[in-house]
Amino acid sequence: MLESFCKEKAAPLVLRLTLGGLCVYHGYLKIMAAGGTTWYPGMPTGWQLFISWGEFAAGLAILLGFHCRLAAGLALAATATSLWWWQGWNLLRLPMRSLEQPLLLVIVALVLLFLGAGELSLDGWKGTRLSPAKRAGRA
Numbered sequence: 001m002l003e004s005f006c007k008e009k010a011a012p013l014v015l016r017l018t019l020g021g022l023c024v025y026h027g028y029l030k031i032m033a034a035g036g037t038t039w040y041p042g043m044p045t046g047w048q049l050f051i052s053w054g055e056f057a058a059g060l061a062i063l064l065g066f067h068c069r070l071a072a073g074l075a076l077a078a079t080a081t082s083l084w085w086w087q088g089w090n091l092l093r094l095p096m097r098s099l100e101q102p103l104l105l106v107i108v109a110l111v112l113l114f115l116g117a118g119e120l121s122l123d124g125w126k127g128t129r130l131s132p133a134k135r136a137g138r139a
Contacts, residue, residue: 012065012118019108020063023075027056043085054078062112065121072112079105 033039036052055078061071083091083102091099117123 009119012112012115013120015108015112015115016062016065016068016117016121019072019075019105019112020059020061022105023055023059023062023078025059027052027054027059031056047081047085051078051082062117065117065123068117068121068123069113072109076106076109076113079109 027036030036030039030048030052033052036049037045038048039052040048054074058071058074058078061067062075079102087094
């Protein structure tokens, strides 16, 4: 029973709180720089808006567990876009210590993309409103 609770409820919740909190925090910091348009002067404004607002919105959705897979994909895209913009092909030559944090974000986003939000989320709550036959996969 404890193992089931940890796998189906606690683990996705911890992953969501971690990734969602980081995305909201980083997105918020970028948005505070003139609405997300001036946090990185060399980057085109459109990309800055996509990354800052996308990161913030994805973080909120992940925290709530609302369309968690889509939000994790958006967080993954924002992280990958930022990494690629700053490093380009140099990314393959960087020491591992410089890639630890971005790689951790990418891995957590991938896990949430594959796993989903779990039962303690808005997505999980929607699933409990189904008929018992649909929940059991018989209909």
